[in-house]
Amino acid sequence: VANVSALVDAAAAGDQEAWNALVARFNGLVWSVARAHRLSPEDASEVVQTTWERLVGHLDSLKDRAAVGAWLATTARNECLKTLRLSARQVLAPPEELDAPATDPGVDEGLLTSERDAALWRAFGGLDAGCRRLLRLLVADPSPSYLEISQALDMPIGSIGPTRARCLEKLRQRAAAAGLSREAGSSIG
C-alpha cells in the first residue's frame, strides 16, 4: 500500500496520478458509505462526487494527511445524512415508503445465479439495519480501517470488533437456517 500522506502531498502539488491513486484506494470506501446509508445509485454517485470535490478544496489544509480515508468517510457520511434529510423533506413520502425494503435499492440481484449465493444474500438482507450497514462497510474493497469505519458510521472504534462478531453470528445463524452451513454438508465459497 502506497503511503497515503505522500499521495495527499503529491496531489496537493498537482499530481493527477497521485489523485487517481487516492481514488483507487478510497472510492470503494466512499461508495460503500453511501450505499450503507441506503442511498439509490444516483444519489450515491452524487455523494461520492461531492465528497471528492470537498477533498480537492481541502488538499492544502488537511490536518492529518495520513487519515485522509477517515476524513473522506466523515465527509461522505455527512453528505449522506444531508441527502436523506433533503429527500425526506422535499416530498411528503407516503407512509409505506418509510418502511425500508429488505434489500438495498439498485442492487442487481439477478447476478446471484447460484442458490447458495442468493441464500447468503437473503440472510444478509434479513439482518437489522445496523448490522447491514457495518457488514457493508467491512466488505468494502479495499478493506477500510476501523478508524474509517468508525467515522463512516459514527460509531466508537472500540465497539466495532464486538458488533462485528455479533453481526457475523447473526449472519451465520440466518445462513444456517437457510441450509447454508457446514453441518448441512456443504462448504461455503
Next chain:
Amino acid sequence: VSEHDERGQDMADEGEMLLARLGTLMELVDPAPPDVDIAAQAVFTARDFELELAELLADSLLDSEEHAALVRAGDAPRELSFRGPDLRVEMQVTARGPGRVDLRIQLVPPVPAEIVVENRDHGTQAAGEADWTGSFVLFDQRPGSTRVRCTPAEDDRRGVRTEWTRL
C-alpha cells in the same frame, strides 16, 4: 481446549467465511460503478484554479423542519448560504409552478460579478451579471443539481463556485 471452545471457534470461522463470500458477492452486485471512479478522477482534472469552493453552510430546508414545511407548502422560499474565503453566496429558491423555480442570488459583501448558474441534470447554464448591489435574479429555471460560479468584476477578491446542490 474444551469442546465448547472448539465449537465457538468453528462458528466464528464460519462467520468469517460467510463475510468473505459476502464481500465477493458485493463486488459482483454493488461495486462502485466505473463512471463513478472516472467522475472522481475528473474532479481533480477539472479543478478550478480561479474559483474557490464555497461550501454549503446553511440550508433552511435542512436546518428547520418548520421552515421546510413552509417551503413545501410554497409559503416560503428555500434559503441557502454558501461560504467561500472572500465571498458568501446567499440563494433564495422560490417555487414558481410545477418543476420550475426562481433563483435570487445575493453576494455578500455586495460586489459586481459575473454569474453563471449551471444545472448538471439538464446540462444547461445561464449567465448574467450582478450589479453593484451584488444581486442577481434568474426566473423560471428547472430544478436539479445546481451550482453557481461567481467571478467578481474587480481583482481584489477571489471568485467562488458553490458546491453542487440539489434544488
